[in-house]
Amino acid sequence: MSTDYQQSREALGVRLRELRLSAPDGRLTGSALARRLGWPQPKVSKLENGKQTATPEDLRVWAEGTGQPEAYDELLARLRGFESHIRSWRRQLASGHKPVQDTHLAEHMSTTVFRGWESSMIMGIFQTPEYARHIFTRYTELQQSPRDTEEAVRSRIKRQEALYDPTKRFHIIMWEAALRALVCPPSVLGAQLDRLSGVVGLDTVELGIIPFSASLKIPPATAFWVYDDSRVIVETWHSELWIEDEPSVKTYLRTWNTLRESAVYGRDAQRVISAARRELNMT
The missing domain is CATH 1.10.260.40 (lambda repressor-like DNA-binding domains)
Structure with missing residues (x-):
């Protein structure tokens, strides 16, 4: 807390x-x-x-x-x-990214149903070590925080053990833009997309992709994560918002369900991922 x-x-x-x-x-x-x-x-x-x-x-x-x-x-x-309390990045990152990742690791361990929306990068729980390494490096430069990249990467990757826990369920939606954002070298993104394809068949994961061509009821805005339908975490450039009051949580759940209506799943999601992968090979 x-x-x-x-x-x-x-x-x-x-x-x-x-x-x-x-x-x-x-x-x-x-x-x-x-x-x-x-x-x-x-x-x-x-x-x-x-x-x-x-x-x-x-x-x-x-x-x-x-x-x-x-x-x-x-x-x-x-x-x-x-x-709805604010956790400033300046305070959180005073000792580097690992403590923040450890906090999220603890949240994942205690959560049974996880819902997430990501519009600009691959969801953290699906990231490869190399992709995560580039993400942490970029944010360390932006926030001018202590560099503890390898420790942060290890904590983030450990979070992925939850994907293989049969008692947990992960309902994730991402915008197609997240598959194409070159926040890392093309070779790293290519390996990341291969990894993403591999999680589609996990029985603990429901992965939806909103294609660029999809009709949208609301704009694909800020990323957020919902833990057991009772707590929401939203990231901004200067802070994290931890939201627990019931009316606000319900607003985010409605937002998530509205976005879900535009997502494709299963083979259709695989096709969107594969198309991004093929286009990456052409660049």
Whole structure:
């Protein structure tokens, strides 16, 4: 969990404690408030100490239970402010790319259903070591971060072990542009496309490609990843957004499903990959 996120959760806990201690009908103990709300006492303690994330309903009953219902809007605004939290690249990459890759590796290990959309490069979980090496090198130069390319590559490749875990499912969509972007030498991209063809038949993977010729309901914009339909990670140039509030997650799921309508699968996806591979040989 990010430091920014945890600090915000702890700050919300401090505010909840203030409301409990300043109740109009007299200062409430944690046990007294728990009884009033019908909660187990540890829940009050966890919320006040930033050990548990409050729900909007938790905040509503807390405000009412402490006799200060007018505080609900303020509490909800605080919650919304950190449910979608920003992890700046400057802070994340202070020690290089490997710590970031290790974080994503942990997310993949704990996730059963993974949905992803990528419009500009091959999805990380499918990358060959050489392709990943070029990606990390380019981003290291862009972000002016410490160079730990080989360690980052090893962490990213280790993530691919999940592809062979029968308990997991990967539903991935990529735009055809991702197959053709020369972010590496043509020979490296060619090997990467061969690798991509090989994952189409995996029983844990559903790979869809949106061809350039497909009719689109929405523009093929920013890449994002959805973990167990409950958390979304979106990359921007300056940060990662970790999104957990239910309405926003549902928006990304609708976006993913809308993009999926334009994708082709199986043999049709193989044909798009093969066409990109053949054209690469002609350049």
